[in-house]
Amino acid sequence: xxxxxxxxxxxxxxxxxxxxxxxxxxxxxxxxxxxxxxxxxxxxxxxxxxxxxxxxxxxxxxxxxxxxxxxxxxxxxxxxxxxxxxxxxxxxxxxxxxxxxxxxxxxxxxxxxxxxxxxxxxxxxxxxxxxxxxxxxxxxxxxxxxxxxxxxxxxxxxxxxxxxxxxxxxxxxxxxxxxxxxxxxxxxxxxxxxxxxxxxxxxxxxxxxxxxxxxxxxxxxxxxxxxxxxxxxxxxxxxxxxxxxxxxxxxxxxxxxxxxxxxxxxxxxxxxxxxxxxxxxxxxxxxxxxxxxxxxxxxxxxxxxxxxxxxxxxxxxxxxxxxxxxxxxxxxxxxxxxxxxxxxxxxxxxxxxxxxxxx
Numbered sequence: 001x002x003x004x005x006x007x008x009x010x011x012x013x014x015x016x017x018x019x020x021x022x023x024x025x026x027x028x029x030x031x032x033x034x035x036x037x038x039x040x041x042x043x044x045x046x047x048x049x050x051x052x053x054x055x056x057x058x059x060x061x062x063x064x065x066x067x068x069x070x071x072x073x074x075x076x077x078x079x080x081x082x083x084x085x086x087x088x089x090x091x092x093x094x095x096x097x098x099x100x101x102x103x104x105x106x107x108x109x110x111x112x113x114x115x116x117x118x119x120x121x122x123x124x125x126x127x128x129x130x131x132x133x134x135x136x137x138x139x140x141x142x143x144x145x146x147x148x149x150x151x152x153x154x155x156x157x158x159x160x161x162x163x164x165x166x167x168x169x170x171x172x173x174x175x176x177x178x179x180x181x182x183x184x185x186x187x188x189x190x191x192x193x194x195x196x197x198x199x200x201x202x203x204x205x206x207x208x209x210x211x212x213x214x215x216x217x218x219x220x221x222x223x224x225x226x227x228x229x230x231x232x233x234x235x236x237x238x239x240x241x242x243x244x245x246x247x248x249x250x251x252x253x254x255x256x257x258x259x260x261x262x263x264x265x266x267x268x269x270x271x272x273x274x275x276x277x278x279x280x281x282x283x284x285x286x287x288x289x290x291x292x293x294x295x296x297x298x299x300x301x302x303x304x305x306x307x308x309x310x311x312x313x314x315x316x317x318x319x320x321x322x323x324x325x326x327x328x329x330x331x332x333x334x335x336x337x338x339x340x341x342x343x344x345x346x347x348x349x350x351x352x353x354x355x356x357x358x359x
Contacts, residue, residue, distance in 0.1 A: 081122060
């Protein structure tokens with residue numbers, strides 16, 4: 001099979017945030033696409049963590065994106081052709097505890113990276129990963145489109161919205177010439193999958209509760225989110241990167257990667273569905289006052305489907321089955337099923353006729 005037109009084979013690729021949940025899945029996939037990958041990130045924040053379990057063949061640089069001289073030095077040394085920027089403080093509740101860390105990491109970290117790109121003539125494409133929470137949430141019962149207003153109530157959402165504005169400023173101010181790098185921003189839904197041990201996220205919290213033999217406490221059982229497997233958004237990021245490397249300027253814009261509308265589900269529905277694949281756990285609703293989080297959040301994926309040709313491969317049942325199987329294999333047998341699940345995802349994408357898979 002030829003994936004993404006073989007455009008990543010032999011390419012020098014920089015992934016920031018490669019030690020995180022999404023970044024480690026992306027780094028592994030890029031190495032399997034035969035890219036020459038450099039990673040720029042802090043140490044993993046949890047033990048266990050997906051990065052240490054995988055240990056893919058990556059030039060591993062432990063750098064804080066808020067350290068501009070260090071970021072610039074890495075770009076000058078590895079001379080990437082494309083950059084995927086995932087490094088971030090990614091947690092809503094943590095952003096309430098430490099808003100300055102959140103703003104400095106998510107806003108100045110993005111600005112430092114883009115400035116380093118501006119000063120490095122090797123880069124042809126930049127994909128900035130933000131969030132589904134960049135939109136000014138109106139609690140609408142329909143999906144947000146890429147043209148909807150940006151905003152943010154909590155520091156995390158606000159910082160990600162601000163990083164979108166920083167990216168747009170660099171695109172217009174410095175990357176508008178014919179020979180300039182092409183820049184896109186990508187926004188994904190509530191991403192789940194094996195290897196996530198982050199705090200205050202539903203699936204990792206459930207895994208910890210199961211391991212400790214206690215019921216899971218949930219905060220907002222009726223909150224609705226666009227749930228999707230990590231590989232779904234990564235396939236979208238890689239498709240956008242391919243178009244930018246092909247110098248197709250019309251793709252240098254913002255993109256939503258979310259599930260089909262029927263897979264936008266309440267937290268309680270997701271837990272009930274997980275029980276179909278992983279019995280033996282229970283939950284209860286906490287009674288403590290909660291910090292503000294959006295109740296309704298949908299993404300409209302029509303632009304990615306019509307203009308990019310992207311489509312989801314796994315529905316919510318497939319996603320939760322794969323996620324439950326990953327954690328069960330790890331907890332029960334110390335097995336890491338990442339590579340086998342990636343292979344299955346690619347096979348399923350081929351069967352569905354996804355445009356990024358060619359025979």
